[in-house]
Amino acid sequence: MKNITPRLIELFKHGFCTPQITQLAKKMKEPSTTIHYNIKKMEKEGAIKAYKAVFDYKKIGLGYCAYLLIRVSQDKYGKIDDVCEKLAKHNEVESVDIVTGDFEVLVKLRVKDSDEYYQFIQYIINNYSIIKAVSMTSLKQFKSEFVG
Amino acid sequence: MKNITPRLIELFKHGFCTPQITQLAKKMKEPSTTIHYNIKKMEKEGAIKAYKAVFDYKKIGLGYCAYLLIRVSQDKYGKIDDVCEKLAKHNEVESVDIVTGDFEVLVKLRVKDSDEYYQFIQYIINNYSIIKAVSMTSLKQFKSEFVG
DNA sequence: ATATTTTTCCGAATATTATTCAGTTATATA
DNA sequence: TATATAACTGAATAATATTCGGAAAAATAT
Structure with missing residues (x-):
């Protein structure tokens, strides 16, 4: 094997x-x-960035999916972009967007389970300049990456 | 041509x-x-669902991206699933998730511009059982569909 | 309007790549 | 320890992408 x-x-x-x-x-x-x-x-x-596979994430051990709304501390200008770039580097992270609304950043995560999720949250809160984070756990996915 | x-x-x-x-x-x-x-x-x-392309959406005329938090009227049981399935059918819709938190559904949309976005929102509010909807427009995308 | 350049299209030949098959090794089960 | 099942692999074949040269169409200039 x-x-x-x-x-x-x-x-x-x-x-x-x-x-x-x-x-x-x-x-x-x-x-x-x-x-x-x-x-x-x-x-x-550059209209096409990549050709890739879409998975049934449950079947590949990434059954825990969550969206994370983040507020970033703004003591330095341009800090939000830095945090986003760092977040984007993690391979648990499917997407990172700066968005309008009460929070600045929206992150989509895929991990194995709630333990791994908690670990990840702890890591980013401790290491990046995150003031507040709200989790929205995905309970059911009807469509993902344009694939239904 | x-x-x-x-x-x-x-x-x-x-x-x-x-x-x-x-x-x-x-x-x-x-x-x-x-x-x-x-x-x-x-x-x-079934671990692999599809092989697909990832675009630079600005370059293909889908430069307006937004996340939409939705609260669904719950007069009938199972209504949320129906709404999600209908939403998933639209090709403007990249993802549909039932999530925890103050709203029930999180939808990711990709359209040409704010006009097209407004039209879409109007359509789904008028046609599906949506009580409340909050938009989070994406201002900058650092990663999408695992592609940075 | 018409010439000229650039872009788009496409058939035939070639180069790459996926797939099949048959046999081997490894792993799991009895 | 025997037997069955799953995983691996090289060689041959089938399928597919790519290149090339030129034609048609569209855009631009004269």
């Missing part, structure tokens, strides 16, 4: 996939070279 | 991509047939 799966998941989260030009061509009833041309164009323009 | 791009985007949002087995094999320093075997296994088990 080589324990391929966890390594595969980590790579698949960010990329290591590629378009199915022939399938697209069939679906769209266009020549595959035309599809190819248009895809490469989008890639060059 | 065949206007390939919009059709391509719609298909790429949900699928029409495939793993790069050779690249994964090189990266992981394992035989490509072993990688192939493991991927197919994950697909059969």
